[in-house]
Amino acid sequence: MSIRVLEHTPAGLRRAVEALGERGYRADQIIDWVYAKACSDPQKMTNLPDALAGHITVLTSHVVARAASRDGTVKLLLELGDGERVECVGIPARQRVTACVSTQAGCAQGCTFCATGLDGLQRNLTAGEILEQVLNLTDAGGRRVTNVVFMGAGEPLANYDATVSAVRALIDSERFGISARSVTVSTVGLPGAIRRLAGEDLPITLAISLHAPNDALRRELMPAAPPLDDVLAAAATFYARRKREVTLEYVLLAGVNDSTLCAKGLARLAKRLRCNVNLIRYNPVAGVAYARPSEAAARAFLARLRRQGVNAHLRRSRGRDADAACGQLRRRPASHRQRT
Ligand code: SF4
Structure with missing residues (x-):
């Protein structure tokens, strides 16, 4: 045994x-x-x-490919015991190291801008398979992980039990001992699961991947995502129960969701919640017809949100030379990867 x-x-x-x-x-x-x-x-x-x-x-996976960026970001492709492959990313900064982990092999959400969504869902990861990504990244980077974001492949709340078990291990002082405030679970917004998470005794950060200011555009970009009204109502419940401000994630796609009208719509939604908005410039994916907006366009969008009183930030892109967008290393032909 x-x-x-x-x-x-x-x-x-x-x-x-x-x-x-x-x-x-x-x-x-x-x-x-x-x-x-x-x-x-x-x-x-x-x-x-x-x-x-x-x-x-301890580890059921091994590193089959590794891509390192000039800014110190390390991306690992892990092969699990049954041959499924998942990615994880380590992002070092002066005072912290953030691990971005996957919760599923593949993903059923089918977001049209995402490399992982192109292949559908293979299976859920176990809590241990989520946690071993943190250990592999610690080993690869030579520094302890201080922050964990559940923003890799998969929808964490569609793999609820394993996600919550992994979060409990991360914040357990006998195990990883990471501050709950340094753990973020990111979801497309499954209302029932958000309400359930609000009822857990977990003072973590909830991030909602919004990516569109209205349901019509959101359905185009994220075909499986629930309606915005339901998502925002569940997020409001999370805030009421946990008193933790929610983060709204918004990937800027050039000419698709970065217009003045979209900024107005997003500001309207954001003002319904105690939240902050995180803007991310899209990292292009081979075979996907979306483009990255210019820095100037992203800054203009940010300024429009701020003028309307929204607490918004433009996230600095890290690891762009290491196939940083979700699922890209997994899809990249083996001959193009840097072997470990
Ligand atoms: S963006 Fe996230 S939720 Fe959407 S398909 Fe990709 S991994 Fe799944």
């Missing part, structure tokens, strides 16, 4: 270790190696009996 460490709470790990006939304190030693020492190789856990080390698995 193999114990997959990342799938267990500390109490569950103790039970699993005891079921193998070992003393419960062995679980504390494993926890110390994995979370405090960032060691994922059981053979290097020198204070464990060999028989127990042979029953432990």
Whole structure:
């Protein structure tokens, strides 16, 4: 029997270790190696009996490709135990390292501007498979991850239980020990799941991928996304329950959703909530007919929002030379990747 460490709470790990006939304190030693020492190789856990080390698995995935950007951003393509592939990205800054993780292999949402959406959903990831992305990024970057954003492949709230288990592990002081305020779950806006998340005792940040100021354009860009009224009502519930300001994400697509009219519509929506708006200039994807707006056009859009009293920011693009847009490394032919 193999114990997959990342799938267990500390109490569950103790039970699993005891079921193998070992003393419960062995679980504390494993926890110390994995979370405090960032060691994922059981053979290097020198204070464990060999028989127990042979029953432990920390990583079920391995890195099959890696793309590094001049700005320090590292993108990893991981192959999971069953051959499915997912991406994760590490974004270092002076005071922090942000991990962007995937929650599904592929995605069912079919957003027309997204490389991941082109291939549909393969399967949900387990909580452990989400968490091992953080360990792989720690290893690749040589620094501890301080912030986690659930903004990689997949819709996190369509894989609710695994997402919430992973969040609990991230903010657990016995495990990753990351501040809940430094964890962001990003969703297209599944109203029922947002309300359920609001009822969890998790003071994390909720980000809603809006990308359009009206339902007609939103359906064109995000065919599976629920109506805006329902999404904003659920987001208002989240704010009321958690007292955490919601972030509205808006990818700027040149000539599609960056007009003066769109800015007015977005400002109207934003003012219905306690929220801030994050603008992102689109990263073009091969085979997808959307373009990145100029810096000047993005700044003009930002200024229009601010003039209407919206707390808005233009996110700095990171890792553009490392296939930064979601799903691009996964789709890129193997011969073009930098092998590890
Ligand atoms: S943008 Fe996000 S939700 Fe939409 S298809 Fe891509 S991964 Fe899925």
